[in-house]
Amino acid sequence: MAKSFEIILCDINDCTKTITLPDRETVAIGRNRYSRIMDLRCSRTHLMISSNFDERTVIVEQCGWNSSSINGVKLNKGEKRKIYENDIIEIVEKGNCFKLLFCSKDEKPSCSKRNKSEDNSGNDEISCKTNYCTSTLDHFLKDSIMKSEGVWKSVHQQSLVIFSSNKIESKEKIASFDLDGTIINTVSGNVFAKDLNDWKIAFPNVSEKLKVLHEKNYKVVLFTNQSGIGRGKIKLADFKKKVEAIIRKLCIPVQVFIATMDNIHRKPRPGMWEFLVENVRQRPENGNLDISYEESFFCGDAAGRPANCKLNKKKDFSVSDRLFALNLNLKFFTPEEYFLDQKVTPFVLPQFNPSLLSENASLLEPVTSKLVSKNQELILMIGCPGSGKSFFAEKYLETAGYIRVNRDILKTWQKCVNLTQISLQSKSSVVVDNTNTDKESRARYINIAKQFHIPVRAFWMKTTLEHAKHNNTLSCGMNAE
């Protein structure tokens, strides 16, 4: 009986370039007319490929001397491997990447090149490419829905999206990983995926290592920042299908946490982990088990490594994964350390380390300074945004009866000046909780104090710029909650 679909190999970099595979016949893929591959590193019969439409599988046998790979796993000469839909075959290293697709025959006409006469754009290749990819992706998405093997849920206005495989179990030991650059890499070689199909398993032993963890009673969890979803650049529905396709490759139950916005859930902030381990409104994602921090760990590629410390020699784009682990008191590994057993590489942490702050440090310098005055006075806070002025003014001065004048609340400096004037006139002490970093700003308030013969003190925040940046990052995450 004729099948309603075709099995094709679709070139990752040019989806107009496809190779149709016949049912139950063996074809040679290589530098030949059939496969139209020109790469001299390919032999004419580089791979022998046999499809089975009933099983929806394809057997690939390596015949050429230069190794191919399937989903990043090397295929040696003489080796055979069974592959499935959406698997990626790299015919030779860094060249000729094809994705195995099952394509509906009904959709096929829109995949073929249109005549230029039908195309008003004058660019048949681009329009053809778009049609093809959309059609193929739709098919892929429908198929993924049918194969879904877990539950999706989203919380906190979709800023945290969680997938749990049907067979996932709560465990005391958590083996957690970043996704991009750790579990998967791009096929294109770009830092960021160019589309939803641009991924492959990052290291040959990823599945094997995760399987061992699963057998050793670990729960495998992925934590990934995907702010592109929050910004509308990636559709959540599409990304969910990508995650499901990745998990099918891993062949073990996995829980995935996706931070879609810049709030408390975005690494290095601890929100995703806390949602996993804490009993948040009776919705614990890991039962109510006590986590074994001794045995749990996190592995990620944003590790603050300088240039020339790893295979591709580029410096890490961020240190957020390492900081995530540091914030949570979790052991940390880079992907190369964990999957390739490489030695620990040097790394650079941000200059500011909150754990080095002393709780016993004096609040004021010099230590003999008085915090509040018995007599009426005007205090000018001075410091950059994030330096802690509002925290200080609220905690130590407002509670002591000072009127807090703040531009973030009042919106204009004129209103701040007005409130200062009224408050001093009514015999209250005032703290002006603005940056006040220039003479002109300070003069506005000093002149009012002079009118009322009120003494003025300045409280200058000695917070470092790095510390202030840290505070801003954290408060941004808290506010978004």
Ligand SMILES: [Mg+2]
């Ligand atoms: Mg990453």
